[in-house]
Amino acid sequence: MPWNERMSSVLLLFASLLAIMIPETQQGPHEKLLLNNLLATYNVLERPVANESDPLEVKFGLTLQQIIDVDEKNQILTTNAWLNLDEKNQLLITNIWLSLEWNDYNLRWNESDYGGVKDLRITPNKLWKPDVLMYNSADEGFDGTYQTNVVVKHNGSCLYVPPGIFKSTCKIDITWFPFDDQHCDMKFGSWTYDGNQLDLVLNSEEGGDLSDFITNGEWYLLGMPGKKNTIVYQCCPEPYVDVTFTIQIRRRTLYYFFNLIVPCVLISSMALLGFTLPPDSGEKLTLGVTILLSLTVFLNLVAETLPQVSDAIPLLGTYFNCIMFMVASSVVLTVVVLNYHHRTADIHEMPQWIKSVFLQWLPWILRMSRPGKKITRKTIMMNSRMKEMELKERSSKSLLANVLDIDDDFRSVSGATGAGNSTINTNLGAGFLRNAATIEDSSLPGSGNQRDLQLILKELQFITNRMKKADEEAEVISDWKFAAMVVDRFCLIIFTLFTIVATVAVLLSAPHIIVQ
Structure with missing residues (x-):
């Protein structure tokens, strides 16, 4: 006997033994009879009410599952597979369970007549079900639900819980980004039945069911309240009832705080340290330009995650613009400092107002002094008086x-x-x-x-005049260099205060700072 035939015989014998060991089960005829009796004269187009003038009450509920992932490359925020927030296109993508419960007048039976059968599972295409859709849907198929069976009980109660992924339009407010809260509405209602024919009622006064919700790393769910609305549209005189759920989420700012704000503060502090760099090093201007380019890169990273709208300027963008303005101003003032530092007596003559401001008053305010020259208010006043006396003497x-x-x-x-x-x-x-x-x-x-x-005598006079002129030129060059040092110190103090004030003002103006 071939090996294949031998194996077939063994399997057949094993199946016979199992048939003998397992007792035979018989399917009762009650459920089949019940289905035949219920669906024989059932019309899926008929609104199941005892009186056609009464509206059919439908209890509507919603269960939210999870918030998923962010796809920044495709400009889509997919909150962890279940709640996706597309900030560029301003879409809200959610994976939820709808809960529709109503009473079908035509699907009632006495359970004692059918062997104690209390409920049935029937496909929705054989029964009447409310045409509840999401009004603000952005899905290509408009309805993203999966058709599941309807649980029908003996008293006519019907429960329909279709899961689905819904894409809804959502207005994204970026005013406080990344310390922002977003409120996205999901509006459900009957598409053809008005409020006189179908009345939607919230299944729970608290709104959506969040018992199975799984926390997300980027978004924190604040709540999902629901509200029933009755609206009369311009197209139709009848009132239409809808149920609107508002998904309230708050952005977790820890990622943005340590990856955008902290590097921006550190880079701006490097711009401040540029004022302490000696002008003769040759890297003073290069450092400022490099820092300005780095901030531009960070600003582009922020712009990629935000929708291209002109309704509001994000808070983080405002902060970056302030810091970039500070760094750009520091570059301009660094050019002024280098200009002052490298001026000579044979090309530039120091004006009197520069001597008064940068050699006397500002050094006295900033507590700066030159070697061998102590700058005080008394010396400033004495120098002013000596200059006045000299002018009077020359005029006489x-x-x-x-x-x-x-x-x-x-x-x-x-x-x-x-x-x-x-x-x-x-x-x-x-x-x-x-x-x-x-x-x-x-x-x-x-x-x-x-x-x-x-x-x-002439040679001596020439040498003396030359030495006197060299001393005067050296003193003028020294004055220009000291003026450059004063400008550096003044900019260091002013821009440090500006950076601290801007950072504190941004953090204090935010609705919340850090959500872990």
């Missing part, structure tokens, strides 16, 4: 005396000391003329020694 001299930088020897002075001053001025004038005559005589032939002395 003659033109020749100002040009030669000597006392005015050629002007008579009246008054009580006029005679003494006239004598002194006359002697000084005579000495000045005598020196001029000596210089003229030194140019005559035969006066070689005097000519050599005159050349030596």
